[in-house]
Structure formats: C-alpha cells, structure tokens
Amino acid sequence: MSGRVLVGVKRVIDYAVKIRVKPDNSGVVTDGVKHSMNPFCEIAVEEAVKLKEKKLIKEVVAVSCGPQQSQETIRTALAMGADRGIHVEVSGKDYETLGPLQVSKILAALAKKEDAQLIILGKQAIDDDCNQTGQMTAALLDWPQGTFASEVSMDGAQVKVVREIDGGLETIKINTPAVLTADLRLNTPRYATLPNIMKAKKKKIANVKPADLGVDLTSRLEVLRVDEPPQRQAGMKVETVEDLVEKLRDTGMV
C-alpha cells in the first residue's frame, strides 16, 4: 500500500459572510468577498493529518480545483500538516459551471495517478450543499465508500467507519482503497499556526490541467436563476381567538 491519502479541499465563501445575490440573479456576489476552506474539508484535512501523526499513513496530498486563488486554500491545508499540494487549474466559465461530477472525475484520475490508498473529502460544500462528490468519486473508481464519517479507524488493509445516519450511528468496515467523507463530529480541526504557515511556504504545489488528466469539464447543468429567500413579512396581531381561527382559514393554513 502506498500509504498516500488524497484530501480534497474546496475554496468557498467564508461561512461568516452575509451572502448577497447579484442584481442580475445569475449567482451570488463573490468579488471582494472573504473566501476560506470549506469547513468540512478542514475536518477532512485534520483527519488525514491525524492518521499520518499516528503513522497509519505516510503522505497527505491536498487537492483543489479552481482558479489561482485556490492555491491559498491548498496552502492552508499544508499549514495544517499536509505534505504537498496539487492545484487543478479551472477558471472562467469552466469554474462557474464546475460541479461534483467534474470534480469527481478529476479526483478519480488523480487517485489512479498518485496511487492513493484513501481519498478523504468533506461530506458537502457549504456553497452548493451537494453532498455528491465523495459518492460519485467512489462510484467512478469502483471503490467502497464511508460517508458521513464521525469516527475513522484503520484496521490493517481495512477501514472501520462509524457513520452518522438518520436513525443514529452505523458502523461499517470497508476495504482500502476507499473514499471517506467527513461529517461534523469527526474531529476539531487545528488552527494554522505561524511557524506552520512559514513551513508551508516551502512545501510544493504542483499545477495540473484537467485536460492532462483526460477530464472533460462540460457541465450538464445550467443555472437559470438565483433568488434570495422571500423576505419575512411582518406578523399581525389579532384581538380574539375567533379572529385567529378566521385568519388561519383565510390564508388556507387550516
């Protein structure tokens, strides 16, 4: 086993930012808005680094698909303890339409190229909430998948994953190579500290184009329109219970 883990890290609008829709309703405003690593990707990086610290795997490679700025996200992963990075350059129109299917094709190609033993991703991104990339990547590679992981442990050539599911927790054991997606309670990601940020500057980030990996970025989806949720209307006060029942009937709620 190569002992190599690929971790996908996505650059998204920071969770604390108030999102605004563009005036032409074609998307959300991203210019000049703070971006950072998707929180679930942070958890994925942390898990990979923890596995390396326990000497269960040998190398953590952080991967991001996007424009030039995605390199900042990779640098953050390097500061958290990843060993090297791969920046898959996607910009302009291709980047606007980049979605889980294309990313999973890219990750699948990289996994083969890098002889990865594990791919760890966040369960979903906070901008699109798709929750598809991990599952699609596993399907393309025909690898087992441990999604919504809240606990991961290595057991020889197998991985034991405790998954968070609707009814509670499910424990599965899967063979490697495998794809895992990180859920919220998997771990608490470490902060990037100054000395580690300095060390990260010396780590390598390789540049790759999707075409080099034989991946076609054409999207099958077209975004027609983006709207804000409807503004909350003011409530109204009524004098009596009878009035209340009447109003509820009028608005068809009862």
Add this chain to the structure above:
Amino acid sequence: MFFVMTPSRRLLSLRRSLVHCRGVSVENTGRKAAVDRVLSAFRSICGEDGVSLGEAIREQHGKDESVHRCRPPDVVVFPHCVEEVSALAKICHDNNLPIIPFGTGTGLEGGVGAVKGGVCFSLRNMEQILDLHPEDFDVTVEPGVTRKALNSHLRDTGLWFPVDPGADASLCGMAATSASGTNAVRYGTMRENVMNLEVVLSDGTVIHTAGKGRRPRKTSAGYNLTNLFVGSEGTLGIITKTTLRLYGIPEAMVSAVCSFPSVQAAVDSTVQILQAGIPIARIEFLDDVMIDACNKFSSLSYPVAPTLFLEFHGSERSLEEQVTMAEEITQSNEGSDFQWARDTETRNRLWKARHDAWYAAQALRPGSKAYSTDVCVPLSRLPQIIVETKKDLLESRLTGPIAGHVGDGNFHCLMVVDPDDLDEQHRVHLFAERLARRALALDGTCTGEHGVGLGKRALLCEEVGPLAIQVMQGLKDSLDPKNLMNPGKILLNGGF
C-alpha cells in the same frame, strides 16, 4: 441611608424631591420636545429603519448584563458609518441631547443606561473588519465586530486577538471599558493592545488618536490620546474604529488543574510560577464554595478545596518544560491531584468547571440574580484579602463563591442574591463597598476589569483622590463641555 428620618427631614426631603420631580419633568418635557424636533433629521441621515422609537428596542438598549435596572433612551439610532455618527452627534450637540454609545450590551457596570434619556447610538451596523496586516500583526475593526467574529476571520492567518472577557463583546466596546480577560497575565489587557482609535467627539468632530491609519508598534508622539479614550466608557467620545495588536495563535496548549489545602498555598504557587518566569497563559483560582457549586452543576468530582486552573501556551517542547516546572511548584506548596491534558476535548473537560462558574453559582440558589465584584490588588496581598473577604461573607450571611484571575491579583465574588429580598440586596451592596475599600487599603483598585459605570463612581473618588478626580473632570469638561457623552458614568458630575 444611616441617618434618622425625622418628620421635618421627611417634609424637607419630600419637598426637595417634588421640586426635583418637577424639575426633572420640565427637563423631560424639554428633552422630549428636542427629540421630536430631531427625528426627521435623524431619519434623513440613517434612513427610516435606522431610527427606532419602539419600546422594546429602547429597553433592549437601556440595559446590559449588570444588576442595574433598565434606563431606556428616548430614541435609538443605527448609523452605518462614521460620517453618519458624526452627523448624528452634531445634531445631538446642537439640541443638547445626551449621547450613549452601545456595542453589544454585555457590560457589567450599567454603562449603557440612559440616566438622563437621550439618544442611544447602536453601532452594530458598522461591522467591517478593515485593514488587516498579518505581517505587521495589526488589524482595524468597527464597533459591530465582536471578539469571536474577529478571531474567526483571522483563523487562517495564524493570528488571533487574545483578550477574552468571556462575553462575545464588541471590540470597540472592550476598548471603551478597558476590558481584560483570563489570559491578561500573558497577553495584557485592552490598554496594552489598542494602537489607535477613531473617535467621534460630542460635537461631531472625528479624530484619530494616533493619527489616521497609523500603526507603528511603538510611539513617543505627543500625549497618549489613545489610552485616554481606552476605558473612558463612552464619556469622552464614541469609538468608531479600533486598531488592535494581534498575536500568533499558540502552537499548542496544555491545561492543568490542581487542588490546595489553603488559599495561601494556591496564591503562593501562583506567585512562584510567575517568579519562575513561566510564561503562563491563564491561571485561574476557584475557592471551595465555587468548586462545590461547579461539582453540583456539572456533575464533576473535584476535591472541594481551593483550586487552580492553569493553561500553558507554546511549542511542544516548551510546554513540557513549563508543565514540569509548574507541577513541581504546586507540589512544593502541598498541591494535590495535579491533572493535565493536551488534546482539545480533554482540556475542555478539565476546564469545564471554570467555564460554567457563572451558571454554577446561580444554580446554587435557583431563581436568584448574580452580581460580580471586581477588585484587584498586588499579588502579595491576595491571600489576605481573600481570607478576609470569605470571613466577611460568612458574617454577612451571603452566598458569594469566588473565581479569580490570580495571575493579575484580580478576583470576583459571584454574589448570588434573591431578587425579592431587599435586605439581602442591601447587605450585598454594603459587602461590595467593604470589599472595594479593603482592596483600596491594600494598594489595589475597586475595579480590575469591569469599569466604573454607574455603581463605582464614589469609590473612584476614594481610589484616585480628589486631585486626580479634578484632572479627570477637567479633561471631561474640555472634551464634552455640555456633558452630553454618556452622562452619569465614571464621574460624579452634573449633580447626578
């Protein structure tokens, strides 16, 4: 409070209070008319939804987290930028309306109460983080930015702003009250960490205390205006920007807990740890009453004895050194049950008692209100004052578990009071005054971190003396001749 109400005195004071009432109500009518006059001007500056007369909104903005009752303003305005603040202030100035700046309302000394009514400037819409310079370790923020919001924004830069008063307070508000926190022993308080301020004065003038945009790490240029406004609690100007000193996020942290047979032993350990040059990040003291409350509240089983909670920051190697030395020191002071933890989850569990202290204290008597005292004395005087205070608590039949930042000589008695028992509240009030005077007698201060606000104005006079008060009053008169900036706070002026 202590003289006898004879019939003639009663008549006199009744007459005086009638006149006062009439005077106040004339004042009230005059002020209400002024407010009505300026409302449309306010709206043209802040927009329709930037001005609120609603009762609920005004009440929200008339109290903080202290025991002082709500004193709502006449109107609340929500400016979006310093230009709006300045324009609003000018109108208030021209119409003699009091101005009360409001950040997050998390203060503990009644600083936001509009004792003379007026206009509350709620600054929460000014929430930009401007000018971050990671290479220079500084950042400038507006009043709507809270401490946690800033640290979340900074997390990928490897930097943080360590001053941690507990609440998620506005950073400009923290500057206004000269806030401190549990790690002041290592990182300092707001006084040491504010580099520059943008302030709007009572007449609308906008100044930069260290010069616009300036952020050298040190300066000898002119009077230290920055630190004049730090701690001024809104009585000299409205802080609309603060430039803060940032620090590197610690590489690693270790937390530890240790019990002691006596308060003296715990404090001696603190002093020795500091004297050994250990760069301890947090050193918190909980007395036996507090630990007992925490055990009950959080289902823990710490020995019921004076306890120290310690936190160390540094590289892996330096942590080992620090913890080993600290453990030796505690052992030499008969400390026992020294436990320590490195990973986040266990550290949080160890410190849970300290984190829940406020709630644990209140849970001792369900339905009670809590009030925190805040004295600070030189380290060497700490054992004496704590021992005397615990004796006073017993004699006064009061519940007051103690939690303190012993590294700074600062401790809080979390007084737990029945809100319907006026006699008990009176005893708490007297106890707090005795405690403050005890601290003053030991070369300390009546307020280490919370500020003077409404309740400690008389104590401030005792603390700094009449001559220094005169200088403070002179500064106040010079910057705010009409006494419009947060009247009734810090200084006993305006006949209030």
